[in-house]
Amino acid sequence: MSTSPVLSALIAATVVALAGGVTAQRAGSGRVTFSEHVAPIVYGNCVTCHRAGEQAPFPLITYEDVSKRAKLIAKVTQSRFMPPWHAVHGYGDFRDERGLTDAQIATIRDWVAGGLVRGPAARMPALPQFTEGWQLGQPDLVLEMSDAYPVPASGPDVYRNFVLPTGLESDVWVRAVEFRPGTRQVVHHALFQYIRGGAAASLVSKDGQPGFSGPMPVALVPGFAPAGEMGLWSVGATPRALPDGLAWPLPKGSDLVLQLHLHPTGKPETERAKVGIFFAKGAPDRKIREMGVPGLFGLLSGLDIPPGEKNFTITGTLTMPADMLALSVTAHAHYLGKSFKATAALPDGTTQPLLWIRDWDFNWQDRYVYKEPVRLPKGTRIDVSITYDNSAENPHNPCTPPRRVQWGMQSTDEMGGVRFQMVPADAAAETALQENLLPGIRAGLQRAAQSEEAKAAGKRYADQQARFRDAAAGAVPLSACGSAPER
Ligand code: HEC
Numbered sequence: 001m002s003t004s005p006v007l008s009a010l011i012a013a014t015v016v017a018l019a020g021g022v023t024a025q026r027a028g029s030g031r032v033t034f035s036e037h038v039a040p041i042v043y044g045n046c047v048t049c050h051r052a053g054e055q056a057p058f059p060l061i062t063y064e065d066v067s068k069r070a071k072l073i074a075k076v077t078q079s080r081f082m083p084p085w086h087a088v089h090g091y092g093d094f095r096d097e098r099g100l101t102d103a104q105i106a107t108i109r110d111w112v113a114g115g116l117v118r119g120p121a122a123r124m125p126a127l128p129q130f131t132e133g134w135q136l137g138q139p140d141l142v143l144e145m146s147d148a149y150p151v152p153a154s155g156p157d158v159y160r161n162f163v164l165p166t167g168l169e170s171d172v173w174v175r176a177v178e179f180r181p182g183t184r185q186v187v188h189h190a191l192f193q194y195i196r197g198g199a200a201a202s203l204v205s206k207d208g209q210p211g212f213s214g215p216m217p218v219a220l221v222p223g224f225a226p227a228g229e230m231g232l233w234s235v236g237a238t239p240r241a242l243p244d245g246l247a248w249p250l251p252k253g254s255d256l257v258l259q260l261h262l263h264p265t266g267k268p269e270t271e272r273a274k275v276g277i278f279f280a281k282g283a284p285d286r287k288i289r290e291m292g293v294p295g296l297f298g299l300l301s302g303l304d305i306p307p308g309e310k311n312f313t314i315t316g317t318l319t320m321p322a323d324m325l326a327l328s329v330t331a332h333a334h335y336l337g338k339s340f341k342a343t344a345a346l347p348d349g350t351t352q353p354l355l356w357i358r359d360w361d362f363n364w365q366d367r368y369v370y371k372e373p374v375r376l377p378k379g380t381r382i383d384v385s386i387t388y389d390n391s392a393e394n395p396h397n398p399c400t401p402p403r404r405v406q407w408g409m410q411s412t413d414e415m416g417g418v419r420f421q422m423v424p425a426d427a428a429a430e431t432a433l434q435e436n437l438l439p440g441i442r443a444g445l446q447r448a449a450q451s452e453e454a455k456a457a458g459k460r461y462a463d464q465q466a467r468f469r470d471a472a473a474g475a476v477p478l479s480a481c482g483s484a485p486e487r
Contacts, residue, residue: 032111033119034063040125041104042066045083047128055184055235061127067116074112077105084361087368091356092329095369096238135239136178139276141166143256147210148270151186151262156398158262159411161218162211163200163255164275173247175280176240179233182272188261189234189365192275193217195224197253217297218257222449226251229290232330234365243327243373246288246423247280261365286423286430288327293318293342293384295444297332297415299407300453305336305390305414307402312336312388314416320380321440322432323425325373329355333416335362335396336388336405342418347379354382355418362396362411367421375425378432386416407457 032038042050042060050060059065066073076082077100085098100108111117143164151158181187195218203212219227230248233239242248262271294301294316301314331340342354355368376382390402398412399405405414424430448454 031117032107032114033117033123034066034111035119035121035123035125037107037119038066038111039063041100041107043125043128045098045100045104049083049235051130053184055187057185063118070112070116074109077108084364086357086359086361086364086366088356088358091353092368092374093371095371134178134180134276136176136241136276136278139178140279141168141277142274143277144274145182145210145258145272148182148272149210149260149262151183151269151271152264153266153268154264157188157264157411158213158260160209160211160213160260160262161200161203162258162260162273163195163204164258165197165255166194166250166253166277168250168252168254170252172250172252173280173283174230174250174277175242175247176278177230178239178276178278180274180276182274183269185265186262186269186271187235187273188263188363189232190261190273191232191259192230193219193227193257193259194230194250194254195219195221195227195257196251197255199224199227200255200257218259220296226254230256232365232367234367237367240369241278242280242288245284246286247284248288250277263363285427289422289433290419291318291422292417292419293382294417296448297407297417298386299415299457300448300451301407301416303405303407303414303416305388305405307404308391310389310391310393311338312390313385314388315383315385316417317384318382320376320378320382321437322429323378324376324380324422324429324433325425326354326370326376326420326422327373328367328369328421330365330367330419331355331357331360331386331417332365332419333360333362333386333388334411334414335398336390336394336414337362337416338387338389338394340384340386340418342382342384344374344376345381345383347377352376354420373423376422378429382420384418386418388414388416406460407453408460410461413460 046056046060048054049056050058052059058069060069060073073082080099083098083100087094087097089097089099143166145162145164149160149162177192179190179192181190200212200218204210206212218224219229221227228249230250256275256277258273258275260271260273294314295318298314298316301316303314305312329342331337333340337360339360340355340357342356344352344354346352352374354374390397390405392400392402405412407414424433
């Protein structure tokens with residue numbers, strides 16, 4: 001008896017559907033189990049943060065750990081809230097990208113739907129090995145905060161700068177900075193910057209606590225010069241040295257300024273972090289440069305966001321003055337930031353995606369490291385656009401009701417920039433850069449410092465500091481909302 005064409009089409013369709021089903025249920029055992037299917041996903045994608053002593057709020061190591069929260073895990077993996085990764089996959093090619101495949105998400109979902117089957121114990125994968133202590137070996141210089149900083153049990157996140165004298169008697173070059181938080185659970189991210197020794201002395205301990213407050217880019221404060229940046233640490237980051245032959249300068253007698261973003265955990269904590277500094281053998285032939293688009297974190301980009309505005313946009317461009325290589329990229333805005341897009345238009349007419357963040361979250365200040373340095377020949381134009389949501393619907397909006405927000409140093413003010421870590425492509429490009437770019441940058445900075453915008457931002461900051469002092473003295477109630485005056 002021959003099968004009718006309709007029937008064979010049906011059979012074929014069924015076979016295809018079954019094959020799909022078999023894939024989802026993992027061929028062989030026929031059902032999804034923890035030890036065989038789920039544990040490998042969790043160990044490969046979650047335990048760097050979800051283990052004892054790390055920043056995530058609970059471990060995900062044992063069957064009990066994971067099955068207890070199975071529904072929530074299925075939900076946050078489905079929505080791609082976990083593992084955290086805010087760059088759009090495929091828009092720029094980054095190292096250590098976090099993310100689950102559709103198949104992995106389906107496996108977790110099927111395991112939950114199938115009743116959380118434990119599976120054979122013998123099939124459990126080995127826990128990944130984690131190096132205790134310094135990950136990059138013994139640092140050449142270890143700096144530690146002189147006092148522990150008390151982090152309250154609750155309240156808003158704290159941004160605090162700590163000054164760690166280096167005591168260096170000669171200029172050095174730095175190839176890596178490794179950060180070790182004292183209390184992992186409270187530290188969300190850390191920025192490393194150096195300033196002239198003693199330059200911040202008048203700011204320290206005004207409120208009787210170690211350090212001084214504010215999410216302040218100290219490397220940009222003219223009174224702190226010579227000053228510069230030496231990278232950042234964020235939750236889940238793998239410490240890395242700079243690529244071979246590159247180094248940051250660290251002048252003798254500098255102070256390291258450690259800027260910590262501290263997140264209350266529900267109980268009182270203290271934080272006393274250590275920083276390990278690894279010296280390079282000598283001076284690099286090319287210098288690393290942080291290039292922000294727009295420059296100065298958007299100081300001169302017209303950042304003045306009316307209350308209720310859902311889609312306020314600023315843009316910036318930067319044209320490469322020499323052949324450059326982009327090593328990594330970070331984005332920066334505060335609570336109203338919504339999206340970032342950075343693209344390069346190359347002289348040959350092609351475009352190169354550099355970074356796209358669609359769901360900016362101030363809590364995840366990642367540095368995205370390109371798998372291969374991105375070549376940006378002389379004349380390449382980088383275009384950046386950044387959007388902000390100052391409506392009441394933005395769940396991160398710190399002000400209820402929303403109010404006018406302008407550029408400023410406090411996290412309730414705004415800033416905006418996409419910052420590229422770049423090096424000249426070769427020694428000739430380094431020379432061209434020194435000759436063409438640096439004088440322009442210096443002139444630009446001087447112009448910016450004289451600008452009405454900078455003066456106004458400085459005045460708002462001073463007024464706000466005065467209000468903080470009055471509030472501390474009990475004179476007036478303190479509003480945590482932005483420092484811009486009402487229109
Ligand atoms: C880079 C570090 C990191 C990685 C990797 C990571 N998490 Fe998380 N996870 C966190 C942090 C931090 C929080 C707390 C988030 C918060 O409070 O906003 C969290 C929270 C959670 C929550 C609670 C969410 C809620 O709404 O309360 C779940 C569930 C979770 N993670 C599951 C996972 C799973 C499953 C993976 C792997 C597929 C994973 N995480 C990977 C850092 C991480």
